[in-house]
Amino acid sequence: MKRDDSLFGATLFFFAACLAEAYLMVLRKYYIHGDMVTQTLVWHDRLPVFAGLGAAVLVLGVVLSVLWKADGRRRLIGWCLAGIGAFFAGGSLLIRAYQEPALMLLSIVVPVLMVLSVLWAFYDRECSIALTVLSASMIVLWVSRRLFSHLTLGVPVKVLSVVYILLLAGLCWLAKGGKLGRLLPPKADLMPIYAASGLSAAAIVLALFSASMAYYAMWALGVVFFALAVYYTVQQL
Structure with a gap:
């Protein structure tokens, strides 16, 4: 049901x-x-x-x-x-x-x-959260790459990128403390969430210094997303 x-x-x-x-x-x-x-x-x-x-x-x-x-x-x-x-x-x-x-x-x-x-x-909640984090991070990197050098939007985008990193830290803290309620089962494996959040935070920090770094970081997260999705798909089967 x-x-x-x-x-x-x-x-x-x-x-x-x-x-x-x-x-x-x-x-x-x-x-x-x-x-x-x-x-x-x-x-x-x-x-x-x-x-x-x-x-x-x-x-x-x-x-x-x-x-x-x-x-x-x-x-x-x-x-x-x-x-x-x-x-x-x-x-x-x-x-x-x-x-x-x-x-x-x-x-x-x-x-x-x-x-x-x-x-x-259809996927386990910890996998779904990790893949959602990676997807959101790739979108943040895409926006960052296009707007970091913008005269009016560059600074707000950088500030929002830092806020996003803090949100990732908050997500890990909530997951560790078991405070995500029905979103995450009590015995869920938190490592995918930690890995996705950590890699995303590192990618965005690198992107803050260079638009080209944002481009390569975005592709790197895409590879991680694909690998994680394939791994959990095989596990589901």
């Missing part, structure tokens, strides 16, 4: 991610690479409308999740609606403010979240 619920949740998230990616493709074609200036301007005016609709769907999803809290599957539908609403609201405003860089970032984040939803559905 629990496995069926996990499959149901992963399927819901998969279709939500497909909808989000389709929205990004439309924005790329008509907003970022529109044939005419008027076409781009029309979509520029539409984005706040999409953001408002997303906010409404977000509120609806949260309300339904609360109303359906006794039914696990229906609650999942509510949270999925809330997630879609949050994406359309936040993503539309982000793309309107930063155009192509924001769209590129979201185009990477959405497929990553799609893959992680499957991993969280």
Whole structure:
């Protein structure tokens, strides 16, 4: 039953991610690479409308999740609606403010979240957390490589990178103290989480000094991600 619920949740998230990616493709074609200036301007005016609709769907999803809290599957539908609403609201405003860089970032984040939803559905929790940490770290490195030298965003990105390292340390502390609640079983192997967090922190520290280091560190974490995913897949089989 629990496995069926996990499959149901992963399927819901998969279709939500497909909808989000389709929205990004439309924005790329008509907003970022529109044939005419008027076409781009029309979509520029539409984005706040999409953001408002997303906010409404977000509120609806949260309300339904609360109303359906006794039914696990229906609650999942509510949270999925809330997630879609949050994406359309936040993503539309982000793309309107930063155009192509924001769209590129979201185009990477959405497929990553799609893959992680499957991993969280079927893999052990310690593996899922470790792979999530590595995925988030690669996204941080990608952003860092592009924006560290930016005149206005460079310093905020570096500050956020340091904050992210502190969050990794906090995650390890919570895991060691058994304070992650239902997210992590009491007898879970914490080594994957420690390794992923430590390697990620080291990669981001190196990236703070050089954009080229961020590039190579990102690929190194990608190799670790792939190796860990293969190892746990074989173990699951």
